[in-house]
Amino acid sequence: MNVIAPITPDSEILHPRGLRVAGHSAAQDSARKQVAGEALYIDDMPEPRDLLHAYIRLSDHAHARIVKLDVSAAAASLGVAAVLTARDVPGVNDVGPAFPGDPIFADGLVEYAGQSVFAVAADSIALARQAAMRAVLEYEPLPPVLTIREALAQQFFVLPSQKMQRGDAAAALAAAPQRLQGRIVVGGQEHFYLEGQIAMAVPGEDHDIKVYSSTQHPTEVQHLVARALAVPDHAVICETRRMGGAFGGKESQASLYAAIAALLAAKTGRPVKLRLDRDDDMKLTGKRHDFEIEWDVGFDATGRITGIAFMLAGNCGMSPDLSGAINDRAMFHSDNAYYLDAVSIVSHRCKTHTVSNTAFRGFGGPQGMVGIEAVMDAIARHLKRDPLQVRRRNFYGKRDRNITPYHMTVEDNVIPEIVAELARTSEYAKRRQEIAAFNAGSPWVKRGLALTPVKFGISFTLTRMNQAGALLHVYTDGSVMLNHGGTEMGQGLFTKVAQVAAEEFGIDLDRVKITATTTEKVPNTSPTAASSGSDLNGKAAQAAARIIRERIAKVIAKQWGVAAGDIVFRDGELRCGPHAMRFSEAAKHTHAARVSLSSTGYYATPKIHYDTKLHQGRPFYYFAYGASVSEVEVDTLTGEYRLRRVDILHDAGASLNPALDLGQIEGGYVQGMGWLTTEELWWDAQGRLRTHAPSTYKIPAVGDVPQDFRVALWKRGRNRENAIYRSKAVGEPPLMHGISAFQALVDAVASCGEGVVQLDAPATPERVLMAIAARRGG
Amino acid sequence: MPQVTLTVNGKTASVEVEGRTLLVELLRDKLGLTGTHVGCDTSQCGACVVHVDGKAVKSCTMLAVQANGAAVTTIEGLAAADGTLHPMQEAFRENHALQCGFCTPGMVMSAIDIVATHPDGLSEAEIRHCLEGNLCRCTGYHNIVKAVSAAWPVMHGKVAAE
Numbered sequence: 019m020n021v022i023a024p025i026t027p028d029s030e031i032l033h034p035r036g037l038r039v040a041g042h043s044a045a046q047d048s049a050r051k052q053v054a055g056e057a058l059y060i061d062d063m064p065e066p067r068d069l070l071h072a073y074i075r076l077s078d079h080a081h082a083r084i085v086k087l088d089v090s091a092a093a094a095s096l097g098v099a100a101v102l103t104a105r106d107v108p109g110v111n112d113v114g115p116a117f118p119g120d121p122i123f124a125d126g127l128v129e130y131a132g133q134s135v136f137a138v139a140a141d142s143i144a145l146a147r148q149a150a151m152r153a154v155l156e157y158e159p160l161p162p163v164l165t166i167r168e169a170l171a172q173q174f175f176v177l178p179s180q181k182m183q184r185g186d187a188a189a190a191l192a193a194a195p196q197r198l199q200g201r202i203v204v205g206g207q208e209h210f211y212l213e214g215q216i217a218m219a220v221p222g223e224d225h226d227i228k229v230y231s232s233t234q235h236p237t238e239v240q241h242l243v244a245r246a247l248a249v250p251d252h253a254v255i256c257e258t259r260r261m262g263g264a265f266g267g268k269e270s271q272a273s274l275y276a277a278i279a280a281l282l283a284a285k286t287g288r289p290v291k292l293r294l295d296r297d298d299d300m301k302l303t304g305k306r307h308d309f310e311i312e313w314d315v316g317f318d319a320t321g322r323i324t325g326i327a328f329m330l331a332g333n334c335g336m337s338p339d340l341s342g343a344i345n346d347r348a349m350f351h352s353d354n355a356y357y358l359d360a361v362s363i364v365s366h367r368c369k370t371h372t373v374s375n376t377a378f379r380g381f382g383g384p385q386g387m388v389g390i391e392a393v394m395d396a397i398a399r400h401l402k403r404d405p406l407q408v409r410r411r412n413f414y415g416k417r418d419r420n421i422t423p424y425h426m427t428v429e430d431n432v433i434p435e436i437v438a439e440l441a442r443t444s445e446y447a448k449r450r451q452e453i454a455a456f457n458a459g460s461p462w463v464k465r466g467l468a469l470t471p472v473k474f475g476i477s478f479t480l481t482r483m484n485q486a487g488a489l490l491h492v493y494t495d496g497s498v499m500l501n502h503g504g505t506e507m508g509q510g511l512f513t514k515v516a517q518v519a520a521e522e523f524g525i526d527l528d529r530v531k532i533t534a535t536t537t538e539k540v541p542n543t544s545p546t547a548a549s550s551g552s553d554l555n556g557k558a559a560q561a562a563a564r565i566i567r568e569r570i571a572k573v574i575a576k577q578w579g580v581a582a583g584d585i586v587f588r589d590g591e592l593r594c595g596p597h598a599m600r601f602s603e604a605a606k607h608t609h610a611a612r613v614s615l616s617s618t619g620y621y622a623t624p625k626i627h628y629d630t631k632l633h634q635g636r637p638f639y640y641f642a643y644g645a646s647v648s649e650v651e652v653d654t655l656t657g658e659y660r661l662r663r664v665d666i667l668h669d670a671g672a673s674l675n676p677a678l679d680l681g682q683i684e685g686g687y688v689q690g691m692g693w694l695t696t697e698e699l700w701w702d703a704q705g706r707l708r709t710h711a712p713s714t715y716k717i718p719a720v721g722d723v724p725q726d727f728r729v730a731l732w733k734r735g736r737n738r739e740n741a742i743y744r745s746k747a748v749g750e751p752p753l754m755h756g757i758s759a760f761q762a763l764v765d766a767v768a769s770c771g772e773g774v775v776q777l778d779a780p781a782t783p784e785r786v787l788m789a790i791a792a793r794r795g796g
Numbered sequence: 797m798p799q800v801t802l803t804v805n806g807k808t809a810s811v812e813v814e815g816r817t818l819l820v821e822l823l824r825d826k827l828g829l830t831g832t833h834v835g836c837d838t839s840q841c842g843a844c845v846v847h848v849d850g851k852a853v854k855s856c857t858m859l860a861v862q863a864n865g866a867a868v869t870t871i872e873g874l875a876a877a878d879g880t881l882h883p884m885q886e887a888f889r890e891n892h893a894l895q896c897g898f899c900t901p902g903m904v905m906s907a908i909d910i911v912a913t914h915p916d917g918l919s920e921a922e923i924r925h926c927l928e929g930n931l932c933r934c935t936g937y938h939n940i941v942k943a944v945s946a947a948w949p950v951m952h953g954k955v956a957a958e
Contacts, residue, residue, distance in 0.1 A: 043892075045889060045890075045892065046892070046894065046895070046897075048897060049888075049889045049892075049894060049897075050881070050889055051897075052894050052897030052900045052901075053871075053881065053885040053886075053888045053889050053894070053897075053900055053901075053904060054831070054871065054872070054874070054875055054881065054885060055829075055830075055831015055832065055870065055871030055872045055901045056831065056872075057897050058830070059833070059898060061830070061833075061834075062824075062830035062831070062833075064828075209933075210931075210933050211896070211898075211933060212833070212835045212841065212843055212896065212898035212899045212931070212932070212933055212934075213833070213835070213896070213898045214835075260896070260897075261896060262833070262835075262896045262897070262898030263895075263896040263898060263933050263934055264896075265933070295837050296835070296836040296837045296838065297837070297838075507896055508894075508895035508896025508897065508898075508934045509895065510895070677892045678892070680892075681892055681895055681934075681935060681936075681939065684935060684936035684938045684939070685895060685933075685934045685935045685936040686936075687936060688935075688936035688937070689933070689936075711836065711838055711840070712836050712838070712840040712841055712931060713838065713840055717931060717933060718936075718937075719927075719928050719931060719937075720923075720924045720927045720928060720930070720932075720937040720940070720941065721924050721925065721928050723924075723936055723937050723938065725920055725921065725924070727936075727938055729938070
């Protein structure tokens with residue numbers, strides 16, 4: 019029900035009978051087109067006349083000076099229209115999103131194997147590739163730094179180290195009744211979006227360029243393309259209708275391909291498409307940061323932590339990219355759902371001569387959480403207690419024990435309730451006993467069980483990014499065109515925001531047309547990232563809709579002689595007492611009264627602030643919560659394992675679209691489980707990635723997912739903060755439910771011996787086997 | 797250059813191709829049937845699955861010339877002329893069995909083959925076994941398995957399609 023009211027916060031009063039469009043499981047807006055093969059991804063768009071195809075020549079060395087680069091043979095090759103090197107970039111030869119360091123083309127120095135050195139545009143991709151291989155490229159190899167260990171030893175960092183603290187960790191540790199130290203290595207992760215990086219640039223009049231880019235951040239693509247071309251931002255349009263997956267991999271790192279396509283298009287005056295082959299994509303693009311985490315924890319006999327110190331070392335690769343904020347988020351989530359009374363977190367942002375690591379669903383948060391969950395498990399093994407008992411003993415409190423290491427008060431803690439409910443519905447206690455009995459009678463096949471919580475902070479930690487705009491038109495037939503700054507990558511954002519617009523106007527969802535994200539319609543946007551898409555753009559679209567709704571109400575109120583505030587928009591109609599009018603009629607009347615039916619809407623997240631030097635403040639508007647239980651079975655003679663059952667309970671607040679949210683949770687869990695189990699990135703001694711195709715890099719296939727997979731939204735979920743219709747962001751948080759799969763493997767390994775388990779991630783069968791062997795004494 | 801003549805979605809096409817042209821290139825670049833996607837370029841992800849003479853084939857692992865004389869069905873050829881979706885397409889849509897949608901065409905084509913080759917029944921375990929060659933990075937496969945299960949009785953006439 020939509021009662022006209024000033025643009026004030028939502029409340030229960032505004033929706034006394036619940037939502038009619040929002041909050042329902044509408045299908046993904048493009049679903050019909052996607053099942054029919056009619057949804058266009060960039061590579062599916064009709065190709066413009068004279069289209070050129072671009073190919074990037076990658077560096078062969080991890081760290082080397084380029085002593086010779088002669089592209090004349092490439093330029094003279096059949097079908098070639100242009101060859102571009104660093105010298106041919108008219109503007110800035112760098113696509114670093116926040117800091118410089120990401121050259122479009124290597125300029126005399128290569129800093130990772132696979133780095134872009136130059137590009138060729140030709141009539142076909144085969145001709146472009148052939149030509150690129152004809153260029154003469156000679157190197158003088160330099161010693162590379164390839165691992166976190168080497169970087170730490172040499173203090174080789176992309177950004178200065180940071181420290182977050184509350185209380186006196188050193189004193190608390192010295193006085194601790196019991197103390198343990200440990201270390202865990204956490205591997206990186208390839209995004210493996212099914213649609214690889216792609217851009218198509220089309221030159222227009224006045225040297226303008228339109229770039230179709232598979233990006234989460236059209237505004238940044240626009241800006242960096244303009245900067246590379248040395249033209250104003252207004253000369254570049256970036257459009258994104260949909261991506262075939264992104265997961266953070268197209269937040270900052272789509273820019274390079276858009277820039278190269280645009281540079282070649284500007285040079286030749288012809289449209290240029292640049293689509294990376296899968297192997298090149300995996301070599302060229304950054305991944306989730308691998309981490310080494312050292313911890314030192316003090317605790318009492320009940321397992322409650324009295325003091326803790328973390329050292330987090332993240333592998334940023336060769337440039338800063340987004341690594342500052344990513345490593346910050348690792349610090350922010352080193353507490354997960356636990357109160358750390360005296361805490362110190364030191365974060366090193368290591369530089370290596372490998373690809374620049376980037377955003378990936380969770381943005382550093384998952385690595386931080388893996389660290390504290392390893393601590394919880396270690397304390398439990400040491401005290402010979404059930405790890406769940408130790409976890410519960412350390413949960414944040416409601417009125418006390420509720421300050422985070424960054425001095426933010428946790429005001430919306432629901433983790434005890436969620437965990438209690440999940441423990442009950444998953445029959446944790448009973449299964450714990452059954453597994454103990456099974457393991458006692460089974461010498462070689464062992465089962466493991468783990469319940470882990472998730473508390474994930476929602477907002478960009480860089481405060482200024484928390485804003486969004488929308489553009490909404492109502493046409494005189496009552497149909498609505500919606501545009502906003504968010505991008506669609508499969509998460510269902512477009513559907514959710516359209517549901518908001520339909521809800522506000524009281525019309526059917528199919529009356530709202532969803533249009534491609536473009537910098538022409540809504541400018542200066544933030545990336546669709548940090549799970550913020552529907553929070554920010556939903557609110558911006560709501561603001562625009564309410565502006566137009568009030569205008570319509572005013573016009574019709576005058577006709578009816580009623581108060582505008584008494585008019586209700588519902589079921590495609592305006593109603594007030596005996597009066598009723600179709601929404602389309604009302605739109606016509608409003609236009610006839612010469613009142614605008616078009617508006618922008620704007621939203622900026624309230625309450626948040628953060629001091630990036632002191633690492634104190636309120637970086638997050640609210641937290642998303644959830645918990646999961648995984649059960650595994652391990653063959654201890656081979657290390658092979660399988661998931662037997664998974665239960666997840668997740669808080670999406672008052673869900674905007676339960677079906678889409680469940681999809682995010684299921685997919686997030688599987689992606690997180692893949693990260694921590696089978697997805698192993700492997701570089702050789704020369705720093706060359708050897709796992710650059712799905713043949714060697716194993717993302718979960720359907721057979722890796724448990725048949726018994728029970729996922730539920732937390733029915734009592736409701737956002738305490740005034741997020742759109744009291745929903746909660748759901749993009750990233752579920753990924754971290756995958757930690758329960760890892761901890762279940764730890765539990766199975768634990769059953770093979772005594773004491774603390776040493777198992778690094780990903781827990782491939784090899785690592786599991788070695789951990790078991792170590793425990794059984796070789 | 798060799799000439800390839802084949803039937804695609806019921807229509808005859810005769811196209812000149814290079815010897816090395818892949819079936820997926822013929823479909824996408826020569827015939828404009830871009831619903832068939834290329835995900836991994838190396839015959840592993842399954843986004844490019846089409847039917848060749850009724851059987852699911854990864855079209856990036858087959859040369860166009862090998863399809864000479866064959867009847868090929870792509871994702872575009874499944875729906876009826878009036879736009880009514882194939883039961884498998886409908887099941888994917890109904891069951892929210894897609895997110896980004898990039899793997900969906902290949903997934904649907906494989907799923908139809910699986911259902912067609914299991915006329916006497918199809919367990920969840922069999923679906924999982926048979927779909928191993930199609931990768932999805934978004935959904936966690938849960939709803940995909942549900943969709944295939946839901947389409948089986950419809951495709952085999954065990955219930956009326958809605």
